[in-house]
Amino acid sequence: MGKRIACIWSLVNFLAPLLVATVMGNLHTSTVPAEARCQDLGELRVLEGEASWVRCPFWGLANRSSSHALTWYRLLPGHLERPIKRSARVSTERDCLRFQPAVAEDSGRYACRLRNRSACVNVTVVSRPQEASEDPKCHWPLAAEPGQVVVPLEGDRVVECPDWREAAAVADDAPAVIWYHACEQPNRWTSDREQDGARLRVHYMVDHYQGLYVCQVRYRRSGRALHFTRGLNVTAVSASSLPKVPSVLQPTREHVFSVKRGRDVRLLCTGHFPYLDQDLEWDIWWSVDGNRPEELAEHRFSVSNRRLHSRYGDRTEESVLLIRNFGSEDLGKTYNCSVSNRKGFQTRRAQLEEEASLPWSELASGLAVTLVLSLLVSALYRVFRLELLLLYRSRFGTDERYTDNKEFDVYMSYARKSEEEQFVLRTLRRVLENDLGYTVCIFDRDSLPGGTITDETLSFVARSRRLVVVLGPGYARQGSQALLELKAGMDGLAGGHLRLVLVQYKRMRRQEWVRELRRARVALATVRWRGEPSRELTSRFWKKLRLELPVRRPPGALGDEEGGQGAGLMTTPNQTPLNPEAS
Structure with missing residues (x-):
């Protein structure tokens, strides 16, 4: 009996690890609908053959001493999940999923999970188009939309290549960064622009320095040569030394709007808004006796706004006040057009003048009499010439x-x-x-x-x-x-x-x-x-x-x-x- 018990116990000890491994394998390829509670990280676009990576937003919540608590999966059709298998080209490091480099087969949907939290990202690998030519008007192959950078005219700005610090943190040595503008190499730039390591310094901004700037970052990691390309759209804006207070261009102080009773009247206002960095607090509006048209009980007043043009960040906006069925009581009201931003405010009153009505009956009678007399004189002359x-x-x-x-x-x-x-x-x-x-x-x-x-x-x-x-x-x-x-x-x-x-x-x-x-x-x-x-x-x-x-x-x-x-x-x-x- 003792020998049988010993044999059974030995068999249990032998089968238990296999059973646990089978259960864990089934859990790793499960049908849990993770996307139903997945935080969407958007889309990651990368050129085929370029290095790329994506970070999980839950890394700060994990115990960094036990990084295995955060796991990356690849989502398959039918809500299936497959753990990322680490390789020399695709790896997971703490909160980061890296493609070194990315290939077409990497396109798909990925998720990182920490306990009961999940975050998903769409990875799209774009096939590399034909290599950029040396034509000054060439178009660089960029998978992602370029970033936006504004530089004041006659001003200076230091532009940094996006993500080069990320590459520098994991590279075997300092990455090499090369800047291009309309396919021009740095040795063809003037003294107004120069490359300083990974940065591009613009000492004096002029109009033709605008356009797409491309930086290529090349580095080595674990002996493998990697690279990626980023783009920045550089736009010139009005000089910082210019006044930034908005102004009313129309109506001028001398302008008089001609109105007529019983007709629809349009009062036009245009305002100039100088460029301000991240200026979200600007406005152009009409007021009638101190109230905005939408605050009035009468629905005869309405306002429509539109942008006329923009140059170097300065905008010209238009606001039209429509008064339907203009009446005599509307002549006594005060109509003001106002503009404002965080630097100042200006308002101007619209002057109205009623259009004189032509005496159509008197004019018609006079014309009729004149015509009759002309015909009569002509007939008399023909008869008694x-x-x-x-x-x-x-x-x-x-x-x-x-x-x-x-x-x-x-x-x-x-x-x-x-x-x-x-x-x-x-x-x-x-x-x-x-x-x-x-x-x-x-x-x-x-x-x-x-x-x-x-x-x-x-x-x-x-x-x-x-x-x-x-x-x-x-x-x-x-x-x-x-x-x-x-x-x-x-x-x-x-x-x-x-x-x-x-x-x-x-x-x-x-x-x-x-x-x-x-x-x-x-x-x-x-x-x-x-x-x-x-x-x-x-x-x-x-x-x-x-x-x-x-x-x-x-x-x-x-x-x-x-x-x-x-x-x-x-x-x-x-x-x-x-x-x-x-x-």
């Missing part, structure tokens, strides 16, 4: 008898032994001499017998103020007398001491217009005789003809010596119809 011109000539025209030495007012040119001759002798001559008072020269009547026809014709034409050419079908066919008179008239017209008047008694065919007549017709107006309608002295024919003839004043306009003669030469408005048979 000749009468108005005759009236003007009688009042303000110059009597040519006092300005020249001519003997005759009119010289008659017509075709002899034709119908036109009867018209001239019985109608045209009688009205001009007896009714209108003109002195008329007719060659066949006024020439002396035995004279030379050519010389006397030219003499009569030269001593006349007007040459009236009576046109008809026989004008150019009845010998050379009419053509001689026409040529003399054309020469006088060219010399400026004689005017031609064309009176068309009957219509003429195109072939009947000789060259001199065509020239005269182009240059002169033609007075047409229309038969029976033209016989009245008040017809348009006689009015148009009088406009072409010399001016004759009404009775009494001349002196006493000539008053009777002038009265006898003028005709009364109620003139009886002309009798062509009277001679």
Whole structure:
């Protein structure tokens, strides 16, 4: 019996460690849903082939003498956990999980656990793109977003490569740090910038020093060559010596907003905010009678803000106050635009002026009356144009008898032994001499017998103020007398001491217009005789003809010596119809 008990005890001692190891193995690859209570550390991005690490936030809570209390796991699909197996490339050191270097297979989700606390991190290994070229505009391969650094213009700043101290703490010797700006090497930098160990010193900041700076950290650990790359975006901001108090750019002290009742009114305010480091306490706002629009009971007031532009950290902000259905009571309110930051405050009052309403009814009435009067005057002028011109000539025209030495007012040119001759002798001559008072020269009547026809014709034409050419079908066919008179008239017209008047008694065919007549017709107006309608002295024919003839004043306009003669030469408005048979 004693031997059996001893054998059983020996078997228990042999199997107990195996059982404990099996249970512990099952616990290490468990299905405990750790992610349900996992604190998220975000994402760690690293380039393939570069060194990287992540720290657990619970290290300060652990007993540092028993670091085994903090454990790193790799989370697998289905909430499975697998302890990190230590190797030369992947290791866990206290609170740190290191990849030396990282490879594509390292991408995944990791968790650190301390008692009942867990923290998770996503590790993403980015494949290294094509190596950066030597082009000044090249783009460095960076897995993580670059950090941000601001440097005042004309100022100085010391820039430190991120995470180089972490590498220095575990490296076999001092890490080597190389800085680049737009792919430029340090030996190409100026005296305004220089590298001092792991730091970059900017002694004098200018605009073109802005941009992406890249630092490469190379070191050895446990004989293995490691490296990583970090980036910093350096931005120039306004100089620290400039004033930092905000200001209201608009409205100015002289600006006046024009408002109109019953319309929506927009009051515009712009403010300038100089750059301040981590300035989160800035504001631009409108106030109505000391209250912000959102504090008013009326919903007719609303405000909208937006950024107009930013340069060197200085910002220009815009605030618009909208007043819907502007009323007369709104004119008496006080509207102030204010800006503030931690350095100061400024406010400015908006000046309002009501826009004068145009008297649309009065304007419309005035325009209508003006238009009607214009149309009426235009119509009257078209109807009574000749009468108005005759009236003007009688009042303000110059009597040519006092300005020249001519003997005759009119010289008659017509075709002899034709119908036109009867018209001239019985109608045209009688009205001009007896009714209108003109002195008329007719060659066949006024020439002396035995004279030379050519010389006397030219003499009569030269001593006349007007040459009236009576046109008809026989004008150019009845010998050379009419053509001689026409040529003399054309020469006088060219010399400026004689005017031609064309009176068309009957219509003429195109072939009947000789060259001199065509020239005269182009240059002169033609007075047409229309038969029976033209016989009245008040017809348009006689009015148009009088406009072409010399001016004759009404009775009494001349002196006493000539008053009777002038009265006898003028005709009364109620003139009886002309009798062509009277001679």
